[in-house]
Structure formats: structure tokens, C-alpha cells
Amino acid sequence: MRSRTALRMVLHDRSSTAGALLGVVAIVFLVGQQLSLLFGLLNYMSVLVDHSGADAWVMSANLRNADAGSLVSGRYIDRIIGLPEVEWVEPVLIGNGLFRTTDGSFEPVRVVGTRRPRLAGGPWQFAQASERSLLDLESVTVDRLDLAKLGNPAVDLVTEIGGRRVRVRAVTDGARGFQGTLVFGSLDKIKEIARTPPGRYSAILVRFKDRADPQAMARLRAALPGCSVYRTEELSRLTRTYYLRNTGIGGSFGFSTVIAVLIGVVIISLTMYASVLGRARDFAVMRAIGGRRRDIAVVVVSEALIISGVGVFVGFLMLATLLNATRGSAIPSFFPGFVTPALATGTVLVSFLGSSIALRVALKADPASVFH
């Protein structure tokens, strides 16, 4: 009966219910949108590492992130392949170049060279053509999201990057890096574009025969004392952490998230406070006819629960609509599975926090006041 009373009050006090709902929806929608943007950017930060298909990355010593290594010697490849735990080894070359667009202007691109035929560290999803079309020496990819920026190059268009002739042979889907447009090509072509010294690479990718073997990584590290050797997931985490801490992205998103939560809490607090003030006489009546303080608390908490439940539902509905609308667009967005229950739980807790002032007022309802 107490929760039913709470439901009736919520339905009856439409304006305050709408206000509190707005607060909850604001928290879910604004924080959810911020988080999807943050996780989208996090994906961009380590996109090459995450999609490499390798178990370990060998890069130059004293590495701070996957994009900031100097070149490593190709001689390590022979040393690595000699380890019994290793299944394959592939070099990757990452550099920069200027892409000549169809209107003759230039766009800076991040070029990634991979070795044929495995193309490890190469593109992973295609909108047009496939990785087979990259087996030619001068073939390169462009990404679907960058087509407009690059002058909408058609497949088989011949153009140049860094003054070297290339042919667009495939269009990737979602291959974007934190540092901009990603163009994949053959190791030899990228070597020409990036003008790197012969026999040196940005990274060496390693796949173990037994990916769960804990000794394999230790043996690899022992064999390469002058290099940084990371598990793929370690390098991904290192890179993300580096960008979060050193670019201000973490602080910026944290700040905007806190602001969104604060706005929601203030809205919830004020509207529920006003609602409870308006109901002060009813709570006093409930106390007079035999209600205890805890019964009043149950009613107010039930109200907060109903409002936060509906608000979370509406907020996620709006968020899902936004994420669907921006899916496949240039806006980075990604919503990991664990975020939904975490955000819902957090929002409900914050709603309770917002209703705590109202609860304190409600608990002060004096049964004697009904006799005046």
C-alpha cells in the first residue's frame, strides 16, 4: 500500500514528477553520451594495436605509447622466429604522408605498411573490395568515413601519397586512428612514402603457437633486452592511458560528466524537495493515522525509485536513438556492455542522493500539525 501510495503521488504530482524525471533523463543521456564519446575515442587511440591479430608487439625501448616509438631493427625478426613458442612474426611500418585528393589538394594521412600475404596489422573490415586487393605493391586503402575529406576517391583511382604513386583498391569501414585518417598499404610502398631507412620498422608483431602460454612472453622479453615488448592488451592499455593523461581528454570528459551528474542531482533535489513540501500535510496525516517515520521513508524512497526507474528507461531510450542515429558517422561512439548496468545503477544511486533532502523534510512531518 505504501508503494502504491507513492505511485499514486508520482502520477498525481505531474509537474514535480516531470521535473525529477528530467533530472534523471539528463543524467543518463548526458553522461551516457559523454561515455560513448570517450569510449569511441579510446577505441581510436589503440585501434591499430587492438585489431592487429598479434599476441605481442615489439617496439623500441622506453616506449610511452604505440604511436611514439622509434624504429626497430629488422634483425630482431630472425631472433624472434627462432623461439620455439612463436608461430609467426610480421613487421609493421607506420608513418605520415600527404594524400593528393581528387581536386589536387593534399590531406595529411597516417600510412600503415604491412607485409604480404598475411597483412598482419592491416585493415580488418571493408566497405568495398577486400584485403586480397591489397596484395599489389601500390595498392592502398582509404576509409569510408574519410572519403569526403579525401575528395571521394573511387576504387582504382591512381593518386599519390608523399609524392609516391598509389592506387586506391579498397575502402575500409571504421579504420580510423586517434591521429587521423588511416591509409593501409604494402610494406614496401609505405617504406617509400615514409622514407624510412631500409631494414627498420615501427613495430614487430608476434603470434605465439600457444596463446595462453605464460612462459612465451617471458622468453620473448628475455630474447630482446633492448626493446619494449608488450602483450597486445598491455600496449593498448598503455596507449590509452597515455592519451587520457597527457592530452587532457580524461580530465575534460571527467569534468563534463561531473557537471552532467550535478545538473541532474540539482534538478532531482529541487523538484523532489518541492514535491515533498507540497505533500507535507499528507505525510503528517499518514503519521497521525498510524504511520511511522520509516513508512514515510518507504513512500518517499519508492517515489524516487519509480521516478529513477522510468527516467533511466527513457534516458536509455533516447541514448539508444542517438547512438543508432550516429552509428557509422564520423562521431566516435562506442558503448561497452558493462556501461549500461553501471550507468543505470549509478543513476539510481544519484537519484536517491538527490531525493535525500526531500526525505529529510518528509521525515520531519509532525503528526500533531494536522490538528491545527
Next chain:
Amino acid sequence: MVTLKLEGIAKDFSDGRQLRRVLFPVDAEFVPEELTVLSGPSGSGKTTLLSIMGLVLRPSAGRMFLDGEEVTTLTDNQAAKIRLQRYGFVFQQPMLIEGLSVLENILLAFAVQGGRPPAGARQKAADLLQTLGLGDSIQVQPRLLSGGMKQRASIARALIKDPAILLCDEPTSALDAESGQAVMRILKRIAIDEARIVVVVSHDARVFPYADRLLKIENGAIVSDTREQVAASGEPQR
């Protein structure tokens, strides 16, 4: 048979600087089958006395006994439990909870401490509303009722649990003469036919003919207790 006995009940209020006595020691006993009217001018202390009798206000001095058990020193929760089980209240304003239908308002008196109203409560509420002339208003929202109808609904809320003690604070003051008479007739019938303690606070002289006992309070003290005179006046109606 339920009894409510007051021994030297007094009440002081503080305005932050000084203590002011608003109710001087009162000794009284209330028994069933009697409609008692507490009368007196505004500010005389009658509502304070009613609040103490209803266990919603603690006395500053004195003792109160319900069926011989002292109830003066109960905790908040113990007092709430007794109010729930043994008391019914009719307030000056009907004070029905907006958003709840008339029926839900009445059932809330059963289940304000949680749980569901007992089986048969719904039917009992419907019967009660029928008796009080509100048979067609069971599912109606309180805002759609007239003042008299609301007050009758609040009487139904007070009576649904068959309380031994019914305390009414100016139940007719917000009503027109006809509605006021109807409410008093109901209260009188409850006191006599259902053998309950019914105490009505009022300074409305139109209420006095219904009283079996008239307690007059002035300046915080009982100045007259006229059970026989009222009964002898021949006016009380049933």
C-alpha cells in the same frame, strides 16, 4: 470496555526564550457510549488536549492511561502502533490524500505501516461509504467531492478499523449547516450504537445538542464538565 484516563496532563510550549503553559493539569476520564464535546474559545487549549489524547503530542506533565496501561511514555513507534490499532481521527479539514481515490484513502488507514489491507476491507469500506451516503464516490478523486462529502469520507477513513476511540477536531467547521448536522448525527450514532469513545473538539454551539458530556476549557484549564446538564436538556439526537 475501553477507557481513557488523564491524570494531571499539562503542556508547555517554548518560543525559544521562555516556556509558556498552554494546558494546566487536567484530570478526566472518557468512556464509551458517550459523545464528549470539548468546547472553548480559540486558543484555549482544547486542540492541544485532543492532540495529547491522540498520542500525537507528548504532555509536559501528567500521565495518561489507555485501558489501565500508561501510554504517556511510549516511543514514537509504539505510539504509532496504538494510533493505528485503536484510534480514529477526523480532522478540521478532511485531509484526504490527493492522487488516491476515496477508497484508497480509506484503505490506507489499514495499511499505512505496509502490507495489504485485510481480506474484506474493500467490501467493508464500500459498505461504510454506502452508509455515509458516498456509495457512488468510491473510486472518485477527493478533489471532485464537496466539502461535506470529503468530511464524510474522512469519517469513513477513521471508522474503517473499528477504532475504540474516535477523536474529531472541529469536524463541522468547514461544512454548511446541513452537512454539519449530518456529520454530528453520524458521530452520535457511532458513540452510542457502536459503544466507542467519541470526543469532538468544537466551539460551534450547533454541536452542543449532540453532546452527552460537555467539557469547557478556558485559558488552558477545564472550567466545567457538564454531563448531566446536557443529557437533561433533552436535545441530544440519535
